[in-house]
Amino acid sequence: MEFIKEQILFTFLFFFFIVSLQSQEKKIDSLKRELQIHQEKDTTRVKFLNQLALYHYRNDPPQAIAYVVESLKLAKELKFIKFIARCSYVKGVVYMEQANFEVAIDNLNNAIKHYTTINDLNGIEKCKNALGVLYDYKGEYKLSLKNYEEGKAIAEKLGNKESINTYLYNMGNIYASIGDYQKAKNNFNKVLNINIKDKDSLGMLSCLNSIATVYYEQSNYSQSLKYNNESLYIAQKIKDSIGIFQSYINIGNTYRLKDLYDKALHFYNKALAIKAASFNVKNITALKNNIAGVFYDKKNYESAEAYYLESIALSQEIDDNVNLVTAINGLGFNYLKTKKHAKALKCFKEALEIYALDYTSLDLLDSYQGLAETYFDMKKYDLALLNARELEKLAEKNKVLLHKKEAYIMLYKIYKIKGDYKKALENHEQYKIIGDSLLNKENIKKITEIEYEYKYKNELENAEKREIKLTKTVKATSKDLEKSQQKLLLGVIVFLIITILLAVIIFFLKLRNIRSKNQNSLIEQKLLRSQMTPHFIFNSLSVLQGIILNKEEEKSIHYLSKFSKLLRITLENSRDTMVLLSQELIAIENYLALQNLENESYRYSILVDKTIAVALFKIPPMLIQPFIENAIEHGFKNQNENKKIDVQLKFSGKSLICIITDNGIGINAQKESVRPYKKSLATTITSERLEILSKEFKMKGSVTVEDRQQYNEKGTIVTLVIPYKIYVA
Known part of the structure; x- marks a missing residue:
């Protein structure tokens, strides 16, 4: 059973990433100074406001909105269509980041309308990309791919290599979401090679994060844990609150898979306490699903139900189908454990209806698994068998080992009760094969090694300090044993101290003399200037x-x-x-x-x-x-x-x-x-x-x-x- 769909972050080439973020902070300060100096209500001020909005949209959305509202108002006063379109685009991006999809879509479509009137292909292309990202957030993958493909066609017509790379990356994310992992990896690796060549640290970061997500979906948890720890280490170094938030969630997810529920809950609560993340309701709904999942694993079904209901309400409020389906499925499993079969069936069927025709969605696997287990618990074995077979088919198609394992164990139980021992044995053997592949010793060893890699990095500087301190202690002990050398050393130290004091006195006398001359010169200058x-x-x-x-x-x-x-x-x-x-x-x-x-x-x-x-x-x-x-x-x-x-x-x-x-x-x-x-x-x-x-x-x-x-x-x-x-x- 998989309740969570999280984004796993990873950082590559730390040095370039730090330089890039420092450069961004300097750019923000520079823009603020320019905006303060430039008070004229013209297109230049509109540009400054839009740039500041884009720099703030992630970590300070209210400030970003304030900037873009002012820029749009000014652009309309100037009656400059190109800048009205640009302001609408920026406003759409800002609201999208806050998961206010309806307002974001209206602004992006309005921007396309204005760009079309002046035949600005570059502007249209950027809006298409933003709409692709937005529909990806909403889980509407067909609409997302449609906008990406239209935007990519415009970028190819314009010969814009940078935009083409962006579309390759974004389409890779869609392929990963629908389970086509090979296409996803191909796209990510193409863009990653370009980013490494161009030393684009943020681009590399995005690609590696997405590759990490693919590994997670394929149950390669050793790689996911490695990327999580690297991500947290770097996020803490650069004090990136959103990066820390996501890393906490990912580490919590890994501990949860290892059945270390208290550790998982500890990291989830640390993430929930980060104020900057609260601006994005989508992030909070995903986190509440994760916390609910931990309470479910701990058999605290009452607390799990409360968190699932909170997540459902928030997801419906922002029209977020991805986290909504996850929460509904989670609530269904929670009802199943408390023997509330009717409520459980209602939840699983409701989740299926949301993605009725989208058989690429991995949330369907949870829904079919839930239906199979609920019907089995109700002793309706034919219906349980029907849903278990559907689960096996989808798990095989999407190559998801955990759900294949659940499908085979369910089929084994059903065939055993129905008296078909041959099929029961076949499914049980398949279940053991997958179980072995998931829990082989080599995989466990890798997870253990990588789990402590982050701790070793944090302790590295302390170890070096301890080594220096130990060296000094050893030297001090040696000096105690050699009294004659100690006296000589003391004499040398006294001589050096006297020499340094004399040098300092001479230096300050010269400095005072220079300052006196400079002061006299300044007085003379003031006298000359005043007459x-x-x-x-x-x-x-x-x-x-x-x-x-x-x-x-x-x-x-x-x-x-x-x-x-x-x-x-x-x-x-x-x-x-x-x-x-x-x-x-x-x-x-x-x-x-x-x-x-x-x-x-x-x-x-x-x-x-x-x-x-x-x-x-x-x-x-x-x-x-x-x-x-x-x-x-x-x-x-x-x-x-x-x-x-x-x-x-x-x-x-x-x-x-x-x-x-x-x-x-x-x-x-x-x-x-x-x-x-x-x-x-x-x-x-x-x-x-x-x-x-x-x-x-x-x-x-x-x-x-x-x-x-x-x-x-x-x-x-x-x-x-x-x-x-x-x-x-």
Whole structure:
């Protein structure tokens, strides 16, 4: 008798799986940051919301629903059919994971409808795959295969190898469900080889899990136990609650088959206590069936009945025929044990009606076995024989050893009572052959070895620690026996301690000295950043006074606005070691405009490459302005016309570069001037600042000043390589 249909998990290549999950967590964090920054209601925000929904649909379904509801609402407001279709698809996937099949089907069909209107084959293909998975969940295997085949045909038309592999895997699961194990293994192994080649850890995990399920259905419990223990070991390492939940169930199932019912119940209850699994009602119904089965095995029929009834109610609520039939059959066997024959027959017949024409369902084996045993108990031997023969036929067709064994023992009993001793003997011999194959010594040995493999892995690190500790103890004992060597060792240790202390003191003295120098440099920088050229302020106020006296009200207001904004930004920036590039550019633009407002004596431009997001870059303040000021005050000396200053920012090789170009007298001519001090001071201080900042930021920072004469041009060119940070909200 088989009450349970569980999914057995197995993990292959642990390293790649860990990397993949860590990468997924980083991706979620990155998407959340992007969503927080991107507040515009456009298709980009829809994409972010859908991606977050898919990342959360397994371990946090309520959050996934919140994301997809917002994305669908926004897509409808934008009236973008492709995104409406995509949102409907994501919503269908999320609800399917929670076993809310009716809502999931509506959303997936709605997505297909929208994708069809724009002839989006990729979208239709993904929906077909999702519907195939959904009907597989429901146990409607024909509909599942139909959708898989239609989706696979589209994938082949598009030449999408990845999707073709997905369909091979999913169709393999259907073949396993209907008992065609050879086809199932062929499909799984094809996809597994591709996943190993591509180092796709999650793909390998899925394939190996499915192969494990096939082994379980074929009664190869040694392999199932191995995969269960591997799965639990890895799930605990990566703290995957759903993986732990499924591993607990699978280990409980194996202990149950070995008649270790208390151990089985222990693992089932641990699984039931995992909160994250409660979002999927289908998982809970399967688990309650398993717990009921353990109580049945322990002959606690009252508790078994209660759990079966709970499972039946939950299965009917979500339209889950697979777990529903399992629960009904289990309840039937429970009634049989308590001699409630009428109720037992009703249960087995009801289970048969659900899969009336689907002779590939393994649940039918339980139903026919239950009918045969119930009629036999009621002494209705002809009806018992009819159902026992049907059980034998289906068990042979699906190659299920346990049910074949039950069929032969039932046939033996029936023929013996009916007086057909020849047939009774034949069936009894078949029963012994299968019993021997299930309980041979080699199989038992493998199960025992693999059962402890998981324990050995958990104890490995402790064993290594004990070994290290034992080694230290042995060394300590040897030292006690050699007192002279012990004294020498003590002297060496004292010498080493004194040496280390001296080294530490010297290190901290040097460190304090460096910190003092850095602090002095920072104070000097703040002082330099906080001051503004008195000559510039005086000139600005004089110009403003002249404009007011001339009663140019509009111009004076404009001038005063720019002057006050520049003062405010300068004061604010003087308090911070880093400012947004956008703020620094505003300050520079205001400075240039004020210097030029009275008579527009020169032309200027500020160019920023499209690759630079000025709202995300943060740079040290007041690095650029001194060189612009120098160009205005000294570069255009004795030059009245055709004066031009260009400021260009570009991003190249992960370096933020600012190029300040003027067409003045040139740096060489300035050096011969009477007042070269300001230029020299700006260059010197900026160089010192950049040297300190380069160490702090661990990236290049420099300043170079060249005369354009060497390029057969007039003026000066200043190149700043500015250290920066990327702003994260």
